[in-house]
Amino acid sequence: MNLDCLAQRLPDGAGQGELLDALTRLIEDADEIVVCAHTNPDGDALGSGLGLSQLIEARWPDKHVVNMLADNGIEVPRIYAFLPGADGFVHPDGYRFIPDLFICVDLPSADRLGNARGVMERSHATAVVDHHPAELPFADVQLNRTSAAAAGVLVAEYAARLGVPLTSAMATNLLCALVTDTGRFQYQNADPEAFAVASALVDAGANPADVALHVYQSFRQEYLHLQALVLGRVTTFDRGRIAYSYCQLSDLQRTGARQDECDGLVDIVRTVDGAEVCLFLKETEGGKIRGNLRSKGVHDVSGIAHAMGGGGHRAAAGFSATGSIDEVLDVVLPMLRALVDGGPADTTFMKALRV
Ligand SMILES: [Mn+2]
Structure with missing residues (x-):
């Protein structure tokens, strides 16, 4: 399934197309962009954040996009260290700039931003790309679609809407997001959309066996x-x-x-x-x-x-x-x-x- 097919499966961004367009406007107005997920990051937090930053860099090569971990002093969990771009995360205490845009992924509440909360608070604009039930809105553009199996689904949907072809790096990151948040497609959220997006990601170069090898078959x-x-x-x-x-x-x-x-x-x-x-x-x-x-x-x-x-x-x-x-x-x-x-x-x- 290619991206056009995916765009057909998700014709209006499942009702969130206007919010995705609002996100586009925020990105276009920004030079310095930080992408950050929740504290104690899991496969969706890391995969959707990396996938989104790589998507922005592909569509707007002049933007400076920073991937941030929410907590100071932590490493990317070792089972996720294989994700393309996982070696490029910065910590809040090592980041001195004022972002034009701070995008939270997989995050329903600013409370779960940990040490990165201060970076968000000094940003000129903020956005959320998330699939948790919306709590109090805390960003300028707040995209919470709870029917999405993973935040990574929303990023894939955004790529389809932008018409940006997924690289194998993006696809790997987003597939990791989807595989982990659906419990290897075993949980109740493993719906037709999740499989359609997974199909498009594998088509774009993600390797499910490789994701499974690192995430589920590499325990110490x-x-x-x-x-x-x-x-x-x-x-x-x-x-x-x-x-x-x-x-x-x-x-x-x-x-x-x-x-x-x-x-x-x-x-x-x-x-x-x-x-x-x-x-x-x-x-x-x-x-x-x-x-x-x-x-x-x-x-x-x-x-x-x-x-x-x-x-x-x-x-x-x-x-x-x-x-x-x-x-x-x-x-x-x-x-x-x-x-x-x-x-x-x-x-x-x-x-x-x-x-
Ligand atoms: Mn998630």
Whole structure:
């Protein structure tokens, strides 16, 4: 499928064509452009950001486009280091300029910009290209299409609208975005559009086997030992409808696994037969607990993430909380039980735990 076919499949940018044109005007008015995704970047954050910056450079070679990580002092997670352009990210504390345009990708809230928030705030103009449910708009051009399986889908759609042929580098980045956000095309968001875009990306030179090799078949032994610990702790309750597990900082020390390797652990929990909703808790430096929620069916877990001060999609959401893993379980498990049983949640302790 070529880009023309893709443009036909996405005739009006699924209703967002005017916003894409508004984004074009912001880009045309800018010289210095920063593209940045959310803190703790995943495959969609990195892939869609790199794909978008490469698209802008292809269409407007005179623009200076900078890819920024939201956090100071972090590296691109090693499984994503193969992405074309991944070696070119800058950190907020190493960037002294005032951008004409700051584009957030895969980011529903300025809160998740981490250290890059100050760079956005000093930018002359701002834009969002995202597929999370819109929270409070925080940019001049706010494109949130929740039906898109990944932010990378919106970037592919933008390329089609601009009529810019995808390079194999762009296609690889966008395919990584799509593969990871759909859980290898296994989640509920793996819709016809996701497959149509994937087809166009493979046509343009992306190699699915190569993406899979780096992202899913290149784990360090230390990480696999951590996986074994997390697997050993999988617990179900409410007749197996709820499953959870967790990872403590001491587990990292014990196995030698690294914090940035832990993002896929929630997917272990969701493999439990019969589990309708899943929770994975990860203890992080500074006494915070990062929570990942997943729904395998009809339940919408985003409300619980919101109640905990986080956000996300109905089938995949997250939050941060203070307290111990046990304390967070004491708060979130009753909410999950209320969700699957249809009853009211006990949120008595929520305020105390919110960050
Ligand atoms: Mn995403």
